[in-house]
Amino acid sequence: MPEARTLGEAPGPRGHWFWGSIQERRHNPLQLFLRAHQEYGDFVRLRMGPTISLLSLTSPELIKHVLLDHADKYGKPAGLVRDAWPLLGNGLFTSSGDFWKRQRRLMQPAFHKERLAALAGSMVEATQQMLARWQARPNPSEPLDVSAEMMHLTLGIVGRALFSTDVSGTADRVGQALTVALAETNHRILSLGLYAPDFIPTARNRAFRQALDSLDSVVFELIARRRAGQTQGDDLLATLMAVQDADTGERMTDAQLRDEAMTIFLAGHETTANALAWMWHLLAQHPEVEARARAEAQAVLGGRAPTAEDLPRLRYLTQVFEETMRLYPPAWIMARQPVKEDVLAGVRLTPTPRTIVAISAYALHRNPKLWPEPERFDPERFSPEQSAQRPRLAYLPFGGGQRLCIGNNFALMEATLITAAVLQRFRLRAVPGHTVEPEPLVTLRPKGGLPMLVEPLQVSA
Structure with a gap:
């Protein structure tokens, strides 16, 4: 050697x-x-x-x-x-070693496919509420920031899934606090350590601390009310509070529940929202793919709302989302x-x-040895036949190895249900002259948002 x-x-x-x-x-x-x-x-x-x-x-x-x-x-x-x-905190994203293994083992039951299927109804309900709001817009010809819409939608969905509570309302401080906290975390990670320490009361640090305090007060209050029996819910929080370590019998402390809740908030709304925004952008650029995806949704659903039972037959819609995450992970x-x-x-x-x-x-995902014509948008890459021919780790939208994202099935189910519901009622079109650029922060966003023309199908028919 x-x-x-x-x-x-x-x-x-x-x-x-x-x-x-x-x-x-x-x-x-x-x-x-x-x-x-x-x-x-x-x-x-x-x-x-x-x-x-x-x-x-x-x-x-x-x-x-x-x-x-x-x-x-x-x-x-x-x-x-x-x-x-x-x-x-010491959630799944940041923890390591034996503590990480224990937390992963405790959290896994909350993300079993059977458990996730019970959340499908709330995902579709939140999407239908968004679509009703789109339908009622006073000036439907004005562009809508679809990136912001997806953020709002997925925040509402993850709030319901985690706490049986909609935390996305404009009057609720959670949405704004999450935005501030995530923006500052982005800034710190990208600055390579060149930022003012927390003990220096800069404007950024004060805003960050205020946002964290606001998030903590909401999450700890939700946990305390659930422990006191004042609220109920067949949600992720209930599952996380119920699980016990098989060896020690220990349950998660309030601090551990808080850290995992924050991690789920981040992974469950920011990343999925960005992927959905990129998907609408790509579908607007490829009307033939959009037409096929809409035809599948209409053939399977016939105009009704999608359910978890429909997911196996909405295969092309899932492939569209998977190909989106190849190009814009x-x-x-x-x-x-x-x-x-x-x-x-x-x-x-x-x-x-x-x-x-x-x-x-x-x-x-752009390695031409793994992905021929890598810049071409082609959901057929994720047909069962083509997927079987690729190396296992050629595609990593959710990471890989033992730290594969625990919420990958949650995200795929959520995205497919949202896509099916939207395609039956609306067409999303690019705004003429608007250039869409990726912004690689901690997650890959459309820079400056994603204004699009949102057209009700009955209007454009």
């Missing part, structure tokens, strides 16, 4: 003599990763300043090495955990940090926070 190379011998662009590729990472990261892999292959080293090396992977074999075969040698980067901690990049010595692609890695292994789903 050849001797392992040093980190400095890994292939990649030189970039600036001092800063490396850090400026492009901040201003145009999607193109940075795409170009680097086009020029240097599936294993690329990007220098982030004089001391930090970012190793980017677009090979399913290398990704399997990190996420599955040697997962014990890689952990969440310390900086990412630090920046997300004020909002998410909401969690567009994930990162790991070596915590034990390892050799990756012939390069020796030592435990250090200065080395980060990155897996950009955005770049992976």
Whole structure:
């Protein structure tokens, strides 16, 4: 076996003599990763300043090495955990080790498919309320920010699923507090640690603290009322409060329930909303796909509201959403940090926070060796026949390995039901002259929102 190379011998662009590729990472990261892999292959080293090396992977074999075969040698980067901690606490996203394994085991029953099916009714009900509001608009010819509409909708759905409570209303402080807290968490993660510490009372820090206090008061009050028997609900909170550790008999504390609730809020509304917004954008660009998707919804449903029992027959709609997440994965990049010595692609890695292994789903999903004509929008890629021919880790919209997103089935069910309901009643059209650009923050959003023309079908027929 050849001797392992040093980190400095890994292939990649030189970039600036001092800063490396850090400026492009901040201003145009999607193109940075795409170009680097086009020029240097599936294993690329990007220098982030004089001391930090970012190793980017677009090979399913290398990704399997990190996420599955040697997962014990890689952990969440310390900086990412630090920046997300004020909002998410010790939830599934930030925790690790035995505590993470215990929490994952305790939470798994809440996300079984049979349990999720019971939530379908509230998903459809929230969608029908949104569609009624669209129908009643006084000036239907004005563009509607579909990105904001999807955020509002999925926040309402996750609030009902988690607490049996709609937390999306404009009078409710949860929606605004979540927006402020998430924006600040985005800022901290992307600033690479260059932000004012919490003890300095800057305007940003004060707003962040106020938002966190508001969220905590609402969530802890909901938990306290449920524990006191003042509220009831066949929801995720009830499941999480009921589960016990099989070994110790312990249940989750209020603090643990709070942290997992915040994690579910983030994963259950921000990421799905962004993916849905991108889907409406893509359908407007591809009327033939939209027509086929609408025909399936009408053939299966005949104008009635969708249910969980319809999902197996709404296969093409699911494929549309899956192909959307290939082109615009909401969690567009994930990162790991070596915590034990390892050799990756012939390069020796030592435990250090200065080395980060990155897996950009955005770049992976555009690897032409895995996805022919990668920029083409083609839901047929996710037919059972084509899916069976791809490597297991060629597609990572929900991550992979043992930390695969626990809510993946929730998101797929929710998106398919929403899509079926909307397609039966409305056409969404692009606003002429409006350019849609991706904004790669912690999640991949349409920059500046997504104004669209929302046309009732009976009007355009």
